[in-house]
Amino acid sequence: MLNIHDLRVELESESGLVRAIDGMRLSIERGETFALVGESGCGKSMTALALLRLLPENGYVAGGDIRIGAGRDEVDVLGLPEAQMRSVRGGRIGMIFQEPGTSLNPVMKVGAQIVEAIETHTALRGEAARAKAIEWLTRVGIPEPERRIDDYPFRMSGGQKQRVMIAVALAAEPDFLVADEPTTALDVTIQAQILDLLKDLQRERRMGLLLITHDLAVVSGMAHRVALMYAGQIIEVAPAAEFFAAPRHPYAAALLRALPGGDRRSAPLEAIAGTVPPLTLQFSGCRFAPRCERAMPHCAGTLPELAEVAPRHQVRCLLYTPGAVVVPAAPREAAAAAAPAQAKAGAGLLEVQDLRVRFPIRGGVLQRVKGHFDAVGGVSFKVGAGETLALVGESGCGKTTTGKAIVQLLRHVSVTEGRVLLEGRDLLAMQGDELHAARRQIQIIFQDPFASLNPRMRVFDILEEGLAALQPDLTAADRRARIEKLTDQVGLRHDALGRYPHEFSGGQRQRIAIARALAVQPRLIVCDEPTSALDVSVQAQILNLLRELQRELGVSYLFITHNIGVVEYIADRVAVMQAGRIVEQGPCAEVLERPAQDYTRTLLAAVPRLQTAA
Numbered sequence: 001m002l003n004i005h006d007l008r009v010e011l012e013s014e015s016g017l018v019r020a021i022d023g024m025r026l027s028i029e030r031g032e033t034f035a036l037v038g039e040s041g042c043g044k045s046m047t048a049l050a051l052l053r054l055l056p057e058n059g060y061v062a063g064g065d066i067r068i069g070a071g072r073d074e075v076d077v078l079g080l081p082e083a084q085m086r087s088v089r090g091g092r093i094g095m096i097f098q099e100p101g102t103s104l105n106p107v108m109k110v111g112a113q114i115v116e117a118i119e120t121h122t123a124l125r126g127e128a129a130r131a132k133a134i135e136w137l138t139r140v141g142i143p144e145p146e147r148r149i150d151d152y153p154f155r156m157s158g159g160q161k162q163r164v165m166i167a168v169a170l171a172a173e174p175d176f177l178v179a180d181e182p183t184t185a186l187d188v189t190i191q192a193q194i195l196d197l198l199k200d201l202q203r204e205r206r207m208g209l210l211l212i213t214h215d216l217a218v219v220s221g222m223a224h225r226v227a228l229m230y231a232g233q234i235i236e237v238a239p240a241a242e243f244f245a246a247p248r249h250p251y252a253a254a255l256l257r258a259l260p261g262g263d264r265r266s267a268p269l270e271a272i273a274g275t276v277p278p279l280t281l282q283f284s285g286c287r288f289a290p291r292c293e294r295a296m297p298h299c300a301g302t303l304p305e306l307a308e309v310a311p312r313h314q315v316r317c318l319l320y321t322p323g324a325v326v327v328p329a330a331p332r333e334a335a336a337a338a339a340p341a342q343a344k345a346g347a348g349l350l351e352v353q354d355l356r357v358r359f360p361i362r363g364g365v366l367q368r369v370k371g372h373f374d375a376v377g378g379v380s381f382k383v384g385a386g387e388t389l390a391l392v393g394e395s396g397c398g399k400t401t402t403g404k405a406i407v408q409l410l411r412h413v414s415v416t417e418g419r420v421l422l423e424g425r426d427l428l429a430m431q432g433d434e435l436h437a438a439r440r441q442i443q444i445i446f447q448d449p450f451a452s453l454n455p456r457m458r459v460f461d462i463l464e465e466g467l468a469a470l471q472p473d474l475t476a477a478d479r480r481a482r483i484e485k486l487t488d489q490v491g492l493r494h495d496a497l498g499r500y501p502h503e504f505s506g507g508q509r510q511r512i513a514i515a516r517a518l519a520v521q522p523r524l525i526v527c528d529e530p531t532s533a534l535d536v537s538v539q540a541q542i543l544n545l546l547r548e549l550q551r552e553l554g555v556s557y558l559f560i561t562h563n564i565g566v567v568e569y570i571a572d573r574v575a576v577m578q579a580g581r582i583v584e585q586g587p588c589a590e591v592l593e594r595p596a597q598d599y600t601r602t603l604l605a606a607v608p609r610l611q612t613a614a
């Protein structure tokens, strides 16, 4: 169905030539779901773009071959003139992108977009094409398709837009579908529906499906085979069950061990040291060697090839090269004993009572308030000293609004009622100096470490800003000493203080954001999805850091997340939110293992789970 042979893609950049894909070889069969996985920047999305000849302007195919179909139907994708390529794109190869909001045309009715795909790639025209479009909307589960066909995309929810996107892609009846992170922007319950739909349609039409994702749990439930990429190369290809049960490449094994989960609570996660090398380098040895715990002396100077280790299972590692003198893996240290339980939920630190947040809805020329939208409709919970409470729920359920209201970030934009008691004193009732002093006690870490740091300030100034505002009595020397200690605590080097945020990776930026939150010695930190923008190996480092800091400093966390593995690993208690209310709360193990509410059960059932033997 699809054969890629020795594909090389290069990008010209200011820092030099980037070898984004370096010698990729893979083939996908009819009816097969093949997953391409790896951390950001490893080359997986670039593979999809090369396949469709949609590379960015500074990119080009430097060599190799891509063929679709077999026999008389075979098409040489890279050799086609652009005019013919247009009918391959969409016609032979369908594509679903990550963000349904931006991939549909906002000024065209959804039906017209499906009809366009049908008329371009099939023989149907006019009413027949419209009838077919209604059929597709029905197939992808859009209710009342006869009416919704004339809606514009903005009238549809995120999940519905992704369904329409799937309908557009499949209406052209492609042989092969590329789905690039098709559910990353969606909630878990919608994700489960979309994945089931893709599975059904693929089985029914015997399409080849190339699924590109960073979510290993999604892959384990969907794929027949998996290819793991690292630094522009495939380093392991295997049947999915074999890959997850016994990964062979040291990076694959380390990646699976870095995933958080309830069974790993008793010890720090095994983070992978170091970072992915820049793809501007000319490699003369194994790309993973500087981070590999099984590296042998010759790994740094020998380029490993993909070698067959079992039927349909290939690995790019010198451990599997015939004749290699293999150093056995160092025995894994027994998991460190669990940290002594703290006096969790003992002394109450934060008590939220019947918190309600309403946002004004404005309209008209003068933007007068026309009504209110209830984002949080009366939530109550407690967070003890040194405790972590996880707040989980789907997007739009009010968890981030709750976090922001507690940190007093919504005072001027919303109507906030109820009580937010910090050691018995109500933050909502405070004003002026009293509020200023209390603010020091509660800090926040945001989801996106790229957007939350001022790009024009050096790291030292970012960390000093809060200190100077909230602890004006400190001298300049005290502030510098405090900031240097903080950089040690979050695992950054002192020379980082003189640099700007853009010089750091996502994980390092999140460390800076954590240092900024810790600078004023808060008692509670609201962590709003602090690891969801990070790769698995970096996520492990940040989760370890947060737990270590909690043990050292006794800080409490209100941890907002949708990742149940993270909740199981880090939280003592969990509160489940739905439509602005808490529907269930209790100790983590109890709520996750024996949920009492239907909504919690539905939410947990929709979460893809990965059982690994690693």
Ligand code: SF4
Residues within 6 Å of the ligand: 249, 250, 251, 286, 287, 288, 289, 290, 292, 293, 294, 295, 296, 299, 304, 316, 317, 318, 319
């Ligand atoms: Fe590790 Fe050597 Fe294998 Fe590379 S080739 S993954 S350094 S053992």
